[in-house]
Amino acid sequence: MAKEKKGVRLDHISKIYQDPKTHKDFYAVHDTSLEIEPGSFVTLLGPSGCGKTTTLRMIAGFESPDEGEIYLGGEPINALTPNKRDTAMVFQSYALLPHYNIFDNVAYGLKLRKLDKDTIHTKVLDILKLVGLEGMEARMTNQLSGGQQQRVALARALVLEPGVLLFDEPLSNLDAKLRVSMRTEIRRIQQEAGITAVYVTHDQSEAMALSDKIIIMEKGVVSQMGTPQEIYYHPKNEFVADFIGDANFLKGKMLRHEGSDGIVSLGGTEVRVAAAENVTDGAETTVVLRPESTVLGDTGYFPVKVVVSSFMGAYQLYHVMLGDVKLIIHEYNPKGKKIYAMGETAYIHFEPGNAHCI
Amino acid sequence: MATTQGAALDRKKLMADPIMVTTIVVLITFLTLFILYPLAILLIDSLYGANGLSLDTFRRVLAMPTFTRAISNTLKVGFVVGILSTLIGLLFAYVEVYVKLHAVAGGLFKVVSMLPVVSPPFVLSLSMIMLFGKAGLITRFVLGIYDNNVYGYWGIVIVQTLTFFPVCYMMLKGLLKNIDPSLEEAARDMGASRWKVFTDVTFPLMLPGLGNAFLVTFIESIADFANPMIIGGSYDTLATSIYLQITGAFDKEGAAAMAVVLLCITLAMFAVQKYYLESKTAATLTGKASRARMLIEDKSVSIPLTVLCSISALFVIMMYICVPIGAMFPTWGYKFTPLTFKWFGQVFSKYKGLKAFRDSFMLSLIASPITALLSMIISYLVVKRKFKAKGFIEAVSMLAMAVPGTVLGVGYIRGFSGGLFHTGFLGGIYGTGLILIIVFVVRSLPTGTRSGISALRQIDKSIEESAYDMGADSLKVFMTVTLPLIKDSFLSGLVTAFVRSITAISAIILLVTPSYLLITVQINEFAEKGAFSIACAFATILILITYGSVLLMNVLMKYFGTSRKIKEE
Structure with a gap:
């Protein structure tokens, strides 16, 4: 027109x-x-x-x-x-x-x-x-x-x-x-x-x-x-990560690259992050995790303490403490999944492709 | 530098709009020529005499005991009138906003708030003399007092207080309405009595507003010419001294210096009021009333307050009614019945009433549309546009508010009788009807501009921007969007300008020549001579004209004003 x-x-x-x-x-x-x-x-x-x-x-x-x-x-x-x-x-x-x-x-x-x-x-x-x-x-x-x-x-x-x-x-x-x-x-x-x-x-x-x-x-x-x-x-x-949607930030250090994946040390634990070419080996980095792509289970990268656990309908909302860092996790479709209560300890995990280094 | 590009672009955009540019240039010329220049010439004239630059003229006038007495008189009257008007205004405002009013009392309040708008200046002085003077209706014939003297200090104070308190009442009413009732309810809830709520919450919130009302009245009082002229007797104020210095002593330089003194006082007051108190008032009362106030129904509070206010209101109304009645007594002071219209007849047969009304009417009729349009244009420029000279236009048109009419009158005499800077250029307008029209315009411009500005501030800026964005130029935006949206303000500006012009006296009396007869000048003359019946007859007709105009305005607004539909949001 x-x-x-x-x-x-x-x-x-x-x-x-x-x-x-x-x-x-x-x-x-x-x-x-x-x-x-x-x-x-x-x-x-x-x-x-x-x-x-x-x-x-x-x-x-x-x-x-x-x-x-x-x-x-x-x-x-x-x-x-x-x-x-x-x-x-x-x-x-x-x-x-x-x-x-x-x-x-x-x-x-x-x-x-x-x-x-x-x-x-x-x-x-x-x-x-x-x-x-x-x-x-x-x-x-x-x-x-x-x-x-x-x-x-x-x-x-x-x-x-x-x-x-x-x-x-x-x-x-x-x-x-x-x-x-x-x-x-x-x-x-x-x-x-x-x-x-x-x-x-x-x-x-x-x-x-x-x-x-x-x-x-x-x-x-x-x-x-x-x-x-x-x-x-x-x-x-x-700023961008936080402004668009919710995001968790984990501070760490880039150890080495394996292909395009990066191996990042987060407080001593090594985690794998996909497509991390933007960060050079040895550099400080922040791993961005979206709440919906982070999983809570009995095994995983880190133990965390659950401080909030609320049923939101579409998802279970968790606030968990990793040391003194608070993380937000959305467990979608919670029906039939294991629900952690306040005060319990659980482990968080994520797929390499769901994390992103900045 | 960086900012220059933006400024240059803004200028370029402005220049792309020839109508805007022409308007701005014309406005600046007008304001400079007819507001700034007459004031500047006063300063120049009083500083620059035969001996070159010196303070001689100031020294001379300040050495006159009559003048120094006039200064202290003026300040004394202004101060007392300011206090009294503010208090009475506060009482009225409080009662109207807080107390559940009987319908009759409510009606009285409305009348009182209307009166100052439409009343010619010296009406109250006239009726004061007729009711309470030596041969006053009340003093002599009701109370049997034979030598009551109303002339002088108390006469001026009473008359000015009655004239100006409705202004305070209207101002304070607006303020009180803006106080969020929940603040007071919170105090009540915490255990405060009504009186405590008033002293701890309401009063502190209003304090800057009260200061504001006080100063506005103070300025009005010291600028007032008509009342001290008629009821002052030998008690001279600055405004009357300046007038007498010109008409009696023929000392124009001295009058110029006196005018500078008066101007300095009003300007200082105005500066405090405008830049300090107004912002403070706005700061304490930003909250909009969230919902309706619970009115005080307690009879022990409402009855005494209502009665007190109603008595004052009735008193004021009686003073106004006295004028037309006074015009109908066969011989004022001796014979009161039967009422007659012979004085009205004489106004026209003997005292050229028809010419006086025609001259006043025509000049005001020409001046009012000019004033209304100018003030709307100024408001539009000030509120909606940005350009370099905007500050100047705003400041000068507000400055006119602080200039007493007498000062302006002297400024025009000094500034135009010999032409611009005594060169003869533009001297031709002196003594003509044109200069009277210009004075009318300048005197009403600030009121119109203020009402235009507040009307325009209510209008979302993006409405005009959207029209501009769709392709309209400035003239088109103003004519198709701005003006239709502030039609009410324009119409009321039109009528206010007309009423103010036809009732104006302070500047006009210094400038009018025998070829023009003006009603107000006639009233003043007859009142001075003691011919009260004729003065009253003139004043009555003038009141009828002004009331008629206001009624006409209401009708016009009803049929041509901004439609109610738009206003309801």
Whole structure:
């Protein structure tokens, strides 16, 4: 549907703000370079204050980068005002024009582009159909539920057929159930429209469900970019591992490599970790273990003491102490398995392929 | 350096928007020319005389015993009026927010809160003299006191307190409503009595707010010209001294120096109020009331408080009613019946009433849309946009709030009677209707801007951003999004500007020329002469006009205002 899918490129972008209290300058975004492929769905993910929204607002044109250049479809756009950029944004608060009905909200941008009445009419009705709001054109925005308002905001952006669609935490004001169904919907519509999308969120499951590619940001810099699988299974550092899903960290030393596997000493015990080429022999390393890929049994690498044991339905949740390190373990499908009670001692084990060295 | 690129880009984006740039340039020119320049010229004139740069003029005026007495008089009145107004305002606010009110009392409260908005300045002074003066209705004819003197210190204090306490009441009401009831309930729950809750929780939370109300009233009081003029008698305040220095002593340099003194006082107060107390108020009262307050139904509390407030309210209302009635007595002070309309007739037949009303009406009618639009534009720029000169625009339009009308009037005389910097350039506007319109605009701009700013702060910034993002330029965003969303504020700004203009006197009285007859100036003149019936007749018609405008505003808001549907969230 889009006239032309456009890619976005950020070339060494920085944004400097002044701290309102100390009046010191700091980098909200620091020397960030990104390449967003045309037609792909890319998520900027990170905790609040990591610079993800600032980055998005620089692409939209509301903020001007202090260093670097932004390209849209190969053209530099730094000097363009938001109204001249081929971007359309879906806002966190939806930002619907409260004095217009749904039709006029969606038609607003088209009218500014001086399209003729019939074209506008057809386009608006088509797009409302796509987002599932047929027959609601005459409603005022405050007669809509949060989810419906979100659809109008999406329709209003889509109808302009922008080169790139920007989302600023669009689902954060919705309740949990609706959030899940809306994100499926957004993904469907983005793919149907075949449009480039940049999506900002702090919700990791949202990022995983939606994205072709996730960009994790921390304190103004990019921590890691990659597909959801890459990021989940091969986090580059503790921040990424901890931010995406739960993770246990075990400090140790890389002893030697056997093929691509690494043999790591964890407090004297040797464990095998697959695909550990990134760490050299003799180096300090941290082994990342996901709670669901760690197993509790009567035999294993280390003895641990169970301090919490709770039945969660889908899994048994354990908190165990390995020395003074607390580990979290999810034992899925616990029915029929041996359940350890609080205070008992057990052993943990994991497959080499389920661990990862950073 | 790094930041320059961002700043340069922001500038470039701004320049890509010629309408924005033109608007900003026009605004800056207007504010500089008509607010900053007249104040600057006062300073220049009082420092730079025949002997070059010197403090001679200041030395001269400060050596006048009348002037130093005026300074202490003004501060004394301001202080007492500030305290009294704040206390009465607090009482009213507390009763309205905390006590279960009888419907009639509630109605009285509403009337009292409306009065200062629509009342011409010296109405209370007039009725004070007519009710309690030497030949006062109450003093002489009810109480039999024959030589009661209302002129002077107490006269001013009473009249100003009655004029300004509703402002405190409205301010404090807003504050009290913002106190989270659960704080007080927690104190009650821990065993505190109602009185203890008030002294330990409510009062400390309100303290900065009370300080704020006190200072606002203080500033209003020392800037007030009309009441001291009429009821001050020989008790001169700064505002009246400055006026007399120009109209009586023809000493314009001296008046300029006096105006600088008055301006310094109000500016200092204003700075404290604006930058210290306002932020403190916001800091202590950030919490929004989580739910409705349990009102005090205890009769031993509610009845005395309600009665006390109702009596005060009735007293104020009586003072206002006295004006139209006073205009209908056949001979004021001697013959009270039968009521007659002959004075109203004379207003038009003998005293050129029609011209006065037409002039006042036309000038105010021209000034009000300009004011309303300007203040909405300034609010929009201040709240929603970022650009370099924004701080300047915000500061200068707020500065106008701290400038007493008399000071502004003297500034205009000094600044424009001989043209810009006495060069003759722009001197042509002096003595015309245009300069009166400009004064009206400048005098109402701060109120309008403040209401616009608070209305705009309620609107999510991303609503405008979304329009901008969809391709609208600044003008389009302002016209299709901002203005429709703050229509109520715009309409009320329109009417407030009109009412303020048509009831204005302090700056105008110094600038008006015989070719324009203004109602307020007429009222002042007749009150000065002791022709109270004519003054009352003028004032009554003026009150009718202002009330009419407010009623019209309410109708307009109902039919053309932001639809209720949008407001309900």
